[in-house]
Amino acid sequence: MSSSRGDFPIEQVTEIIKATIVDKFSDRPAYKQDEVEFWTKELAEVCTSELSKLKKSYKYITHVMVMQRTGGALNTASCCYWDQNSDGNCVMGWENQDIHVVVDVFGIAI
Numbered sequence: 001m002s003s004s005r006g007d008f009p010i011e012q013v014t015e016i017i018k019a020t021i022v023d024k025f026s027d028r029p030a031y032k033q034d035e036v037e038f039w040t041k042e043l044a045e046v047c048t049s050e051l052s053k054l055k056k057s058y059k060y061i062t063h064v065m066v067m068q069r070t071g072g073a074l075n076t077a078s079c080c081y082w083d084q085n086s087d088g089n090c091v092m093g094w095e096n097q098d099i100h101v102v103v104d105v106f107g108i109a110i
Contacts, residue, residue, distance in 0.1 A: 008088025008107045009056055016050045017092045017103050031068040031098045040064045047103060058107040065102040069095060074102075082108060 024043050044064045051060045067074065080087070086109035094101045 007086045007109065008058070008090075009054060010088060010090055012054055013051065013090045013105055013107065014092065016054075017047055017090060017105060018094075020047050020050060021092065021094045021101055021103060025094060025096070025099060025101055028099065029096065033068075036066050040066045043101070043103065047105065051105065051107075056107075057110050059110055061106040061108070063104040063106075065100075067100050069098055069100045074100070076102070076104075078104065078106075080106065 020043060024039070024046065028039075043066070044062045047064075048060050048062045051058075051062070063078075065074075065076070078089070080089070087107060089104060089106045091102065091104045093103075
């Protein structure tokens, strides 16, 4: 999980991401290649929809990665040019024995 600065509602965003991941993945014990595209789209759409219900003045960008746990490494980075006093992001990971999920949400104040 990452942190944020300024007015970005990091605690609320964290709870929404966590609850959505658990809801969508806790009953999926195995990675299924033919379903992963649906899983990623669904997770991104539900997270973004739930974030919009906060009624905060933000545009949300939700990035989701779902991959099979094989023991390989994953490195990712992002860089933004934004207002550090109001914008922010939250990164959350989740995994079971076969699936690894990473959700990264960016909030840009409007």
